[in-house]
Amino acid sequence: MVARLLLVSIMKTIERERPAQEPRPLCYVVDDEKGILSFVELALSGMGFEVRCFDDLPAIEAGLGQELPRLVIMDISLAGADAVDLLRRLAALRYDGAVLLISGLDEATIEQVGSVGRRLGLAMLPHLRKPFRGGELRERLVEHVGLGSTLGPPDLDQALEEGRLEMWYQPKIGLRERRVLGCEALLRLRHPFFGVLGPDSFLRGVGGERMRRVTLAVLDRVEADLEAWPDLFSSIAINMPASSFVDGAVCERLCEVARRQGAGRLVVEMTEDELMSDVESIFLAATKARIYGVELSIDDFGTGFTSLALLREIPFAELKIDRCFVKGCAVVPKERTIVKAIVDLAHNLSARAVGEGIENVEDLEALSGLGCDVGQGFFFARPQPPAGYAGFVRDF
Numbered sequence: 001m002v003a004r005l006l007l008v009s010i011m012k013t014i015e016r017e018r019p020a021q022e023p024r025p026l027c028y029v030v031d032d033e034k035g036i037l038s039f040v041e042l043a044l045s046g047m048g049f050e051v052r053c054f055d056d057l058p059a060i061e062a063g064l065g066q067e068l069p070r071l072v073i074m075d076i077s078l079a080g081a082d083a084v085d086l087l088r089r090l091a092a093l094r095y096d097g098a099v100l101l102i103s104g105l106d107e108a109t110i111e112q113v114g115s116v117g118r119r120l121g122l123a124m125l126p127h128l129r130k131p132f133r134g135g136e137l138r139e140r141l142v143e144h145v146g147l148g149s150t151l152g153p154p155d156l157d158q159a160l161e162e163g164r165l166e167m168w169y170q171p172k173i174g175l176r177e178r179r180v181l182g183c184e185a186l187l188r189l190r191h192p193f194f195g196v197l198g199p200d201s202f203l204r205g206v207g208g209e210r211m212r213r214v215t216l217a218v219l220d221r222v223e224a225d226l227e228a229w230p231d232l233f234s235s236i237a238i239n240m241p242a243s244s245f246v247d248g249a250v251c252e253r254l255c256e257v258a259r260r261q262g263a264g265r266l267v268v269e270m271t272e273d274e275l276m277s278d279v280e281s282i283f284l285a286a287t288k289a290r291i292y293g294v295e296l297s298i299d300d301f302g303t304g305f306t307s308l309a310l311l312r313e314i315p316f317a318e319l320k321i322d323r324c325f326v327k328g329c330a331v332v333p334k335e336r337t338i339v340k341a342i343v344d345l346a347h348n349l350s351a352r353a354v355g356e357g358i359e360n361v362e363d364l365e366a367l368s369g370l371g372c373d374v375g376q377g378f379f380f381a382r383p384q385p386p387a388g389y390a391g392f393v394r395d396f
C-alpha cells in the first residue's frame, strides 16, 4: 500500500512537471480484477496515456458511443461477458486502434482469441500473459504502438537525484588471444515502475547541463564499481559526448578517476561526428586525458563524416566499426570491403579495430579473418550488471 502511494505520488509529480503538450492518447483498460486495473492504469498514465478503466461490457459500450480510444487493453474473461463479445463490438464500430490481450489463460486459448480479433480486421498486438511486469507492458507499447517511447526530462532528473542510474557492462574480446580485454559501460535507468531502461528511453535529445550531470554521474558509478570489484575490470570504456569531454570539470573528474585507478583502466568512446564537432578542444582534452592513461576510441565509425586529415590529428587508440557493417559481413561482399578498409585504416594509424554488434559465429569468423583485433556483441554477452559480468569473465 505504501509502495503504491509512493508510486502514485511519483507519477503525479511527473505529470505536474511535464510541459503542456498535444492531447494525450486515450486508452481503455478492461478487466474485472481491480488490482490489474489500477496496476495498468498507473503504468499507462506514466507513459502519457489518458486512461479509462472498465470492469463490465455495458459501461464500455456507453463509452465507445462517445469516443474511440487509440488502444484497448483487455482481459479475456470479463464479468458477464468475454473478449470475443468486445472484439466483435469494436469491429462493428470500425475501431482502428490497437488491441492488447492480457490474460492468465493458457497460451493456446489466448492465441486463438487473438486470431478472432485479426479475422475481424482488428490490429492485435502480441498478447501479454499474466502476471507481467510494468516494463513488459511498456516494451510492448513502445515497440508496437510507438507511444510513450521516451521519458520526460523530469524522470531523468529524478533518477539522477535518487541515484537510480547504473552502469551495465559488455565485454570486449581480443579476437586473436580469445580473452576478455575489457568492457564497455552502458548506462541504465532503474525506473520505479518500468524496471531497467536503456539510453534510448531517456537520453534522446538530452544535452547541455543535464548531459553534463549525466556524465558526472556515469563517472561516479564507474569509479564506485571499480572500487567495489577491484579485480574485475581490466579496462572500462565510457561513452561521452564531446560537450562533456571538453568541459573543464568533467575532464578533471575523468583524470582524477584515471589517476586513482592507474593508467590504462579507462577509455572514452566518442562518435566520429561528435569528435569532428570541435576538434581543437577535443585535441586538448584528449591530450590531457592521455597523460593519465585514458585512451580515446572513435565510436560508430563509418556512419559519420570524418575528415581523414583531421583524423590524423586526433590521438585515438581505437576505431569501433559500426554494427551496421558488422552485421552480415560474413556474406555481403560490400560490408566485408568496408570492414577491411576500416581495419586497415586503424592499423595504419597505429590503432586497434573493434567490431561491434557481433551476433553470430559467421560474422565473428569473418571479422577475425579480416584482421579485426577486438570483438563485442550479443554473441559473446549482452550488457549486464557487475555481478553478471563477473560471472561471464570467470567462465569465459
Ligand code: C2E
Pocket: 170, 185, 186, 187, 198, 199, 200, 203, 218, 238, 239, 240, 241, 269, 299, 300, 323, 356, 357, 358, 359, 376, 377, 378, 379, 383
Ligand atoms: P553505443 O555506444 O554504440 O553502444 C552499443 C549499443 O549496442 C548498446 O546499446 C548495446 O547494448 C548494443 N549492442 C551491443 N551488442 C549488440 C549486438 O550484438 N546487437 C545489437 N543489436 N546491439 C548490440 P545501448 O546500451 O542501448 O546504448 C545505446 C547508445 O546509448 C550507445 O550506443 C551510446 O551511444 C549511448 N550510451 C550508452 N551509455 C551511455 C552513457 O553512459 N553516456 C552517454 N552519453 N551515452 C550512452
Ligand code: CA
Pocket: 184, 239, 269, 299
Ligand atoms: Ca559506445
Ligand code: CA
Pocket: 299, 300, 320, 322, 356
Ligand atoms: Ca557504437
